[in-house]
Amino acid sequence: MKVAIIGQGYVGLTISAGASEFYNVIGCDSNQKLVEQLNRGISHIEGVESSLIADRIKSGRYKATTKGDEISDCEIVIIAVPTPLTENRHPDLVFLESACKTIGENLKKPVLVINESTSFPGTLRSFIKPAIERYSTVQVEHLYAISPERVDPGRTDFNQKNTPRLYSGLTSEASEKTREFYAKFCDNLVEVSSPEIAEAAKLFENTFRQVNIALVNEFAQIAHALGISVYETLDAANTKPYGFMKFNPSAGVGGHCIPVDPTYLAAVAEEHGVPATFIRRANEVNLEMSEYIVNRVATDNGGNLQGKNVLVVGVAYKPNVADVRETAAELVIEHLRSKGAVVSWHDDVVGNWKGENSAPLQGADITVVVTKHEGVDEKKILASAPYVFDTTGKVRGAKGL
Numbered sequence: 001m002k003v004a005i006i007g008q009g010y011v012g013l014t015i016s017a018g019a020s021e022f023y024n025v026i027g028c029d030s031n032q033k034l035v036e037q038l039n040r041g042i043s044h045i046e047g048v049e050s051s052l053i054a055d056r057i058k059s060g061r062y063k064a065t066t067k068g069d070e071i072s073d074c075e076i077v078i079i080a081v082p083t084p085l086t087e088n089r090h091p092d093l094v095f096l097e098s099a100c101k102t103i104g105e106n107l108k109k110p111v112l113v114i115n116e117s118t119s120f121p122g123t124l125r126s127f128i129k130p131a132i133e134r135y136s137t138v139q140v141e142h143l144y145a146i147s148p149e150r151v152d153p154g155r156t157d158f159n160q161k162n163t164p165r166l167y168s169g170l171t172s173e174a175s176e177k178t179r180e181f182y183a184k185f186c187d188n189l190v191e192v193s194s195p196e197i198a199e200a201a202k203l204f205e206n207t208f209r210q211v212n213i214a215l216v217n218e219f220a221q222i223a224h225a226l227g228i229s230v231y232e233t234l235d236a237a238n239t240k241p242y243g244f245m246k247f248n249p250s251a252g253v254g255g256h257c258i259p260v261d262p263t264y265l266a267a268v269a270e271e272h273g274v275p276a277t278f279i280r281r282a283n284e285v286n287l288e289m290s291e292y293i294v295n296r297v298a299t300d301n302g303g304n305l306q307g308k309n310v311l312v313v314g315v316a317y318k319p320n321v322a323d324v325r326e327t328a329a330e331l332v333i334e335h336l337r338s339k340g341a342v343v344s345w346h347d348d349v350v351g352n353w354k355g356e357n358s359a360p361l362q363g364a365d366i367t368v369v370v371t372k373h374e375g376v377d378e379k380k381i382l383a384s385a386p387y388v389f390d391t392t393g394k395v396r397g398a399k400g401l
């Protein structure tokens, strides 16, 4: 069985790694440099070992390509391309459209098309299928299914194999074939009654995180105003054995999913006449945290950050990964600079970001911890400046939320 996976990023390469144990996988990506790197056996994704990619290339089970025509003899095609927001924060399906073009132009025989890219309910039925048909040069009846990806980069307890996977086809034949495909490398497959349910579930999962993080971020501000510890209050609430789930305050949300997916849900809600005020506000609260934090830091330092050397510790969006997409550190740095601070950042996991290199963890007037990787020493953080503000709750002895 030959499987094509369009998009070889976090999601696509992770599926390539799992699927190439059982199938011949062709990883199609528009990024020439990435394709060359993958074909040299070098992985760019945490959780996918380079040695595994190199082994699969050697055994003929995996190959990366930029060429759409190399997928023409595949029986299954998986879509794993980005679904970002436009500048005006609307769903941007441009990559999905181009993946559909590749499929339409190159597949002349019926195949199973599975979408793993996150998008709003109705995308498979009303966008992907018609787009592929529009680009097809011959009339061909493909099967269509959705199986949203739940990979959490850097996580070790739950991975592709043991995380339950939702799926649903546009037809029962599509559902059946989708189950057969994933059953080889996923332990727990959960069929739902329609693709729209699977698409909506994925968006709701991430919206649930977005609004709960916003709630705890708002609560952190309330706790501070009341002069009580947010962390102790959350630990106290968490002794309740039912009806409560603990979320931690932070400088905001990051990564490709949590800051983006709820906006897909809000957009489709509004199109259907439901004002998604709660979802929209949650996003705003999380975005506003960076300004709140910088104001707290400024107030603690005489109300003025002009000319102060501020070191931001941790620019990855979460601990122990090098992923900086939508990182809250970006807004924190922007607000610090708008107040005249001279900002550098320390993050040896990221190394280089926006043309700047990770600075030494020392010699600052003010340190603001946005993300704390496990390998970063607490004592060194505390010694890096006379004033340290910690947004993570992990640096004992520092000022914080």
Ligand SMILES: NC(=O)c1ccc[n+]([C@@H]2O[C@H](COP(=O)([O-])OP(=O)(O)OC[C@H]3O[C@@H](n4cnc5c(N)ncnc54)[C@H](O)[C@@H]3O)[C@@H](O)[C@H]2O)c1
Binding pocket: 006, 007, 008, 009, 010, 011, 012, 028, 029, 030, 031, 034, 080, 081, 082, 083, 095, 098, 099, 102, 116, 117, 118, 119, 148, 149, 150, 151, 152, 153, 256, 257
């Ligand atoms: N990263 C995550 O943790 C995660 C988790 C669950 C779901 N998702 C969803 O999965 C999808 C993919 O996300 P990702 O994190 O893997 O993105 P990514 O940016 O890491 O990778 C996407 C890859 O697709 C390639 N690409 C774009 N358009 C292409 C095209 N037309 N043809 C071939 N290649 C193309 C890009 O070059 C890139 O390498 C998104 O919809 C995302 O929301 C991501």
